[in-house]
Amino acid sequence: MSDDIKADKVMDLKGLPCPMPVVKISKGIKEVAVGQVVEAVTSDPGALADFPAWAKTSGNEIMKTEQEGKITRFFIRRVK
Amino acid sequence: MDDTTRDELLRLFESKLKRAAKLYLETCSRCGVCVSACHVYASMPQAKYIAAYRAEIVRRIYKRYFTKKGRFWKSLGESKELSELALSELYEAAYSCTGCRRCMVFCPFGIDTQLIMSIAKLLLIGAHAEPEILSLLADTSVAKGESLEIFREGFLESIKTLENEVVERWRVEAGQTPIPVDQKGADLLYVALAGAHSIVPAAVVFNAAKENWTLSFFEAVNFGAFVGDPVKTRQILDRIVNEARRLGVKEVVICECGTAFRVMKSMAKNEPFKVSSITEVHARYIREGRIKLRKNTLEGTVTYHDPCQLARNGGVMDEPRFILRALTDDFAEMSPDPVMNWCCGGGGGLVAMGEDTLDFRMKSASVKADQVKKTGAKILATACENCHTQLSNLNDHYQMGVDVRFLSSMVADALE
Numbered sequence: 001m002s003d004d005i006k007a008d009k010v011m012d013l014k015g016l017p018c019p020m021p022v023v024k025i026s027k028g029i030k031e032v033a034v035g036q037v038v039e040a041v042t043s044d045p046g047a048l049a050d051f052p053a054w055a056k057t058s059g060n061e062i063m064k065t066e067q068e069g070k071i072t073r074f075f076i077r078r079v080k
Numbered sequence: 081m082d083d084t085t086r087d088e089l090l091r092l093f094e095s096k097l098k099r100a101a102k103l104y105l106e107t108c109s110r111c112g113v114c115v116s117a118c119h120v121y122a123s124m125p126q127a128k129y130i131a132a133y134r135a136e137i138v139r140r141i142y143k144r145y146f147t148k149k150g151r152f153w154k155s156l157g158e159s160k161e162l163s164e165l166a167l168s169e170l171y172e173a174a175y176s177c178t179g180c181r182r183c184m185v186f187c188p189f190g191i192d193t194q195l196i197m198s199i200a201k202l203l204l205i206g207a208h209a210e211p212e213i214l215s216l217l218a219d220t221s222v223a224k225g226e227s228l229e230i231f232r233e234g235f236l237e238s239i240k241t242l243e244n245e246v247v248e249r250w251r252v253e254a255g256q257t258p259i260p261v262d263q264k265g266a267d268l269l270y271v272a273l274a275g276a277h278s279i280v281p282a283a284v285v286f287n288a289a290k291e292n293w294t295l296s297f298f299e300a301v302n303f304g305a306f307v308g309d310p311v312k313t314r315q316i317l318d319r320i321v322n323e324a325r326r327l328g329v330k331e332v333v334i335c336e337c338g339t340a341f342r343v344m345k346s347m348a349k350n351e352p353f354k355v356s357s358i359t360e361v362h363a364r365y366i367r368e369g370r371i372k373l374r375k376n377t378l379e380g381t382v383t384y385h386d387p388c389q390l391a392r393n394g395g396v397m398d399e400p401r402f403i404l405r406a407l408t409d410d411f412a413e414m415s416p417d418p419v420m421n422w423c424c425g426g427g428g429g430l431v432a433m434g435e436d437t438l439d440f441r442m443k444s445a446s447v448k449a450d451q452v453k454k455t456g457a458k459i460l461a462t463a464c465e466n467c468h469t470q471l472s473n474l475n476d477h478y479q480m481g482v483d484v485r486f487l488s489s490m491v492a493d494a495l496e
């Protein structure tokens with residue numbers, strides 16, 4: 001959990017088969033209100049590339065990315 | 081449906097009317113041979129799941145708008161108006177077809193229902209009625225191709241975290257990078273998926289075979305093909321083609337992703353590199369003595385599911401069997417002829433649509449579950465991520481009691 005950003009929902013997307021991390025985050029972000037934040041925890045190297053591209057495409061905002069060993073946490077704000 | 085939308089959809093329809101498509105649309109004799117060919121119909125016998133029935137919806141729209149008879153006598157010649165209702169029928173037909181092409185093998189005229197369904201999918205895109213998630217996935221892949229700089233560093237860092245795992249399983253020479261990325265002068269570009277399971281075992285085998293290889297920045301899967309969008313299919317493919325050209329590799333190797341392999345194999349024919357599946361490459365290494373495998377370390381009978389896009393539609397059938405025979409003396413075929421193997425029921429974008437399609441995927445693939453059970457196998461090997469997910473779901477749903485394994489990781493685990 002990041003010190004300065006409070007997530008309204010945490011999603012564990014570690015080790016899922018392709019393309020489930022993106023499929024699940026696309027659903028999960030719609031389950032919070034606009035302006036709220038989802039923390040997505042991933043362990044797939046490809047997620048590092050997929051999430052920024054997904055955010056750009058879906059119009060959401062990645063506020064912060066924390067990389068710690070194999071684990072990456074994305075803090076994503078629902079924009080629309 | 082307003083006239084402008086209809087005109088736009090008919091323009092899209094026309095763009096698909098190449099020679100083969102016209103032939104398929106004009107040829108069906110309704111002989112019924114394809115009835116039992118489709119796993120969906122075999123599992124859920126309803127007329128709407130017969131291959132020729134699905135195609136008939138597209139065929140009737142074709143007759144109505146693209147043949148003289150249909151244009152002049154609208155009510156004659158079994159023609160169909162392109163309407164909202166027709167669109168919902170097209171959706172049901174196209175997204176209950178996995179594009180496995182088993183029906184094509186049975187049809188005396190070789191009619192490709194998958195190709196006819198690709199017309200349906202294009203019309204759905206034109207009407208903004210395609211599954212939203214598939215377009216989003218395709219757009220995400222396209223966006224990745226346009227913004228390598230955004231993820232480059234993060235990706236490289238994340239690949240670094242996997243290197244220990246690779247070295248633990250196969251020690252590399254001092255100074256050698258366990259997972260090389262972006263290496264000019266490499267012979268082979270390996271295109272993986274997002275997950276570590278698609279990268280680590282492959283890297284271990286490449287290193288064991290002393291391959292001069294490099295990993296792609298991009299994922300192999302082509303969601304443009306799943307959603308049936310020819311423009312996005314090309315854009316997604318071109319990310320990898322351009323990377324391969326830039327690095328000057330001689331061979332592009334696609335990971336265990338059937339659709340990615342079929343699309344790359346069929347669309348990159350005139351490129352200065354050869355296209356192979358990882359399965360073909362592993363078979364080659366064994367044949368050439370570049371890797372050696374420990375035999376008979378697996379417990380119980382092993383069977384193999386042919387991913388439709390790799391086997392029936394990609395021609396890779398002998399290689400997985402060659403690999404499996406190097407791994408075990410206890411291999412059981414699930415179909416007397418691999419060409420006739422049942423589809424797992426997860427293709428055509430259905431697995432990528434996640435839980436929304438789970439119930440249908442399970443019901444429509446009961447014949448696959450029965451086929452696996454009959455082999456008595458304990459290990460169910462396959463060489464496609466999509467099939468692996470669907471087979472794992474089937475394993476849980478039908479309590480098949482098998483261990484679903486990726487063939488590539490079986491090879492990596494058995495290295496001598």
Ligand code: SF4
Pocket residue numbers: 117118119120130131134176177178179180181182183184193194423
């Ligand atoms: S391509 Fe496969 S799923 Fe589609 S109609 Fe033919 S047999 Fe059925």
Ligand code: SF4
Pocket residue numbers: 107108109110111112113114115131132186187188189190191
């Ligand atoms: S087997 Fe071929 S010709 Fe016969 S009904 Fe099916 S699609 Fe038509």
